[in-house]
Amino acid sequence: xxxxxxxxxxxxxxxxxxxxxxxxxxxxxxxxxxxxxxxxxxxxxxxxxxxxxxxxxxxxxxxxxxxxxxxxxxxxxxxxxxxxxxxxxxxxxxxxxxxxxxxxxxxxxxxxxxxxxxxxxxxxxxxxxxxxxxxxxxxxxxxx
Numbered sequence: 001x002x003x004x005x006x007x008x009x010x011x012x013x014x015x016x017x018x019x020x021x022x023x024x025x026x027x028x029x030x031x032x033x034x035x036x037x038x039x040x041x042x043x044x045x046x047x048x049x050x051x052x053x054x055x056x057x058x059x060x061x062x063x064x065x066x067x068x069x070x071x072x073x074x075x076x077x078x079x080x081x082x083x084x085x086x087x088x089x090x091x092x093x094x095x096x097x098x099x100x101x102x103x104x105x106x107x108x109x110x111x112x113x114x115x116x117x118x119x120x121x122x123x124x125x126x127x128x129x130x131x132x133x134x135x136x137x138x139x140x141x142x143x144x
Contacts, residue, residue: 065120065122068120069120069121072115072120072121076108076112079108082104083101083104083105086100086101
């Protein structure tokens, strides 16, 4: 058997398909360039943010606490998928699966309490300081 001719007969539909795709992409890009609008208004280069004018720079620094909370959210979100997949296969797994997911959930609670105690979930202002300032403001006599 001639394997070269067999490979050629198997590849010609792929080559034709690729040529059609590339020609369609070229035609669409060419038409959009020819028929597209060309205007250089003042707001053309501005990013559109829901009608709000942008102020400042895009190079703002975020607190590392923001990234920590986002990472914790992703981690606990993935655990939700594991628990959901266990719930779907509950009957097939039996008691071993139940004990396994119970240990898994206890570990999740322990990690959540650990993160909470270390302050990893405190990403807002301190409530005790806000209440103390509010009480000082209420008990302060008016000097006006």
